Amino acid sequence: MLLLVIGAPLLLLAIAVSVLAMRNERRHRQRADAAIRERLACENALIHLAQNTLPAITDAVRRHEIPSVAVELPVELGDSQFGQALQWIATGHAEDLRVVTEETRAMVERYGEQRRLGEIQAAQDQTRGELSASSRAATSAAVRSFGTSVVSLGTDLGQVVSAALREHRDDAIYETLTRIDHTVQQMIRQAQSYVIVSGGLPGRRWPQQSLTDVAGGATGRVREFLRVRAAQSDRIVISRAVEPLVHTMATLLDNALRYSPPSSFVEIGFQEGHHGVTVIIDDAGMRMSPEQLEDARLVLSGERPVDIHDLGPAPKVGFPGIAALARRYGFSVHVDGPNIFGGMRAMVYVPSALLVSGDAPRLPEPELAAPAHIPVPVAELESPGADVHEITSGGLPKRRRRPVAPDSAGVTIESGQARPDLAAAWRSGSRSGRAAAAERTTEGTADEHTGSR
Structure with missing residues (x-):
């Protein structure tokens, strides 16, 4: 239980x-x-x-x-x-x-707009470039044409003066005509500078010349030529380089004379080297500032090419013209300072390629100009077919015609009195003739400065 x-x-x-x-x-x-x-x-x-x-x-x-x-x-x-x-x-x-759709649409629109703007900008730049190139080419051609016309007219005027000098043998008339002739040569040199900067070539052609003659020819193209003291060099310059070197040295001399005291001299020396000859031009004038000196070096070395459009409303065509000739013909130009006189030094290096070897025969040549301090009408000595100068009783030159013969290149070459004899004849002139020439070089209107100091 x-x-x-x-x-x-x-x-x-x-x-x-x-x-x-x-x-x-x-x-x-x-x-x-x-x-x-x-x-x-x-x-x-x-x-x-x-x-x-x-x-x-x-x-x-x-x-x-x-x-x-x-x-x-x-x-x-x-x-x-x-x-x-x-x-x-x-x-x-x-x-x-x-959101992604809206952003994508906005991005596509922006990209499309940027692309359209880029295409428009590129088209505008291309159009502006073409217009600028066309304008620059037209301007250069116009300046070159005008400068060439001035050179041609100056040459014609020089021939007229030559004829007048042969006709008028009175000392007073000859003095006036000589001053006109010298002014014409300066005008031609200035016009040539514009032609060169605008892409043209020097308007004259010479047979081979010694550096002494080249320096003399350059001296004859400046206003105060009596202040130029030149050394001697028997090295021979080939034909194609004579006129470029004459023009270059004349521009450097003009620059040196303008910026040095009227009582001072400008020295031309020659330094022989293994690979060529250097022409040294020393003055006792104002020095360039470091900025101006650097600017001149950049232009002369070709590191900063300059054409007529870059020079402003009052162009200084001296150094740009020299740089253009140096690039084209193979010489070089350098400026420095101070020199032993406290002024500026310009150096023109002429390489051996532009010089005739020592054993080469020298062709018959025209006289480009007399030695320093001897007043020679430049147009008469530079123009083909010029007259041989004799000395009047008053110390001024008179002329007799001498024959001309063209060389194989089509350049007119004069035969006649040799340079040493001509120089001796000039040195035998009276003090009154030299004093009259010195007075003439201090008168007249100054042409435009072509340097860069």
């Missing part, structure tokens, strides 16, 4: 525990089934979002339409957080595509 009393409650407890266990098992099974169904619904919704909703939004945005961002959710999801997350993904995707 006792066992029955004790066993009955235990049996009832075991039955109750079994029932509860079965109920719990059934409840857990239901929850598991619900979780599985929910998981499958989430997977299907996510697949549908990825395969249908998002591509549809993308297509709508691509077609510039308003996309539908509603996400189709199964009943199982309802208002679940997962469903809300899917809706946020769809909405965010649509907004992101809209």
Whole structure:
């Protein structure tokens, strides 16, 4: 009986525990089934979002339409957080595509605008460049043509003066004509500078000459030639380089004379070297500032090419013209200071390629000019077919015609009195003739300065 009393409650407890266990098992099974169904619904919704909703939004945005961002959710999801997350993904995707589209459109428009502006700018630059090149070419051609015309007219005027000098042998008339002739040579030199800077060539051509004659020819083209003192050099310059060197040295002499005291002299010396000869021009005048000296070096060395358009309304064509000749003919020019006189030094290096070898025969040559301090009408000595000078009782030269003969290059070459004899004849002139010439060089209107000091 006792066992029955004790066993009955235990049996009832075991039955109750079994029932509860079965109920719990059934409840857990239901929850598991619900979780599985929910998981499958989430997977299907996510697949549908990825395969249908998002591509549809993308297509709508691509077609510039308003996309539908509603996400189709199964009943199982309802208002679940997962469903809300899917809706946020769809909405965010649509907004992101809209922003990207707007930014892309704006970027494309900016790029297109920049490209159009770039093309317009390039076309404008090309047009401006073509117009500038055409304008510069036209301007250079106009200046070159005008300068060439002035040189031609000056040469014609020199021939007229030559004829007048042959006709009028009175000392007073000869003095006036000589002064006119000297002024014409300065005018021709200035016009030649403009022609050279504008791309033209020197307008004169000579047979080979000694460096002494080249220095004499340069001296004859400056205003105060009586202040030039030159050394001697018998080295011979080839024909094609004579006129460029004469013009270069005349420009440097003009620069030196203008910026030195009227009582001082300008010295021309020659330094023989292994590879050529250096012509040294020293003055006792004003020195260039370091900035001016550096600017002159850049121009003369060709490191900074200069043409007529870069020179402003009052162009100084001396150094640019020298630089153009140096590049074309193969010599070099350098300026420095101070020199032994406290002034400036200009050096013209003439390489051996521009010099005749020592054993080469020298052709008959015209006289370019007399030695320093001897007043010679330059046009008469430089012009082909000039007359031989004799000395009048008053110390001024008179003329007799001498024959001319063209050389193989078509250059007119004069024959006649040799230079030493001519120089001796000039030196035998009276003091009054030299004084009259000195007075003439201090008169007249100053032409435009061609240097850069």
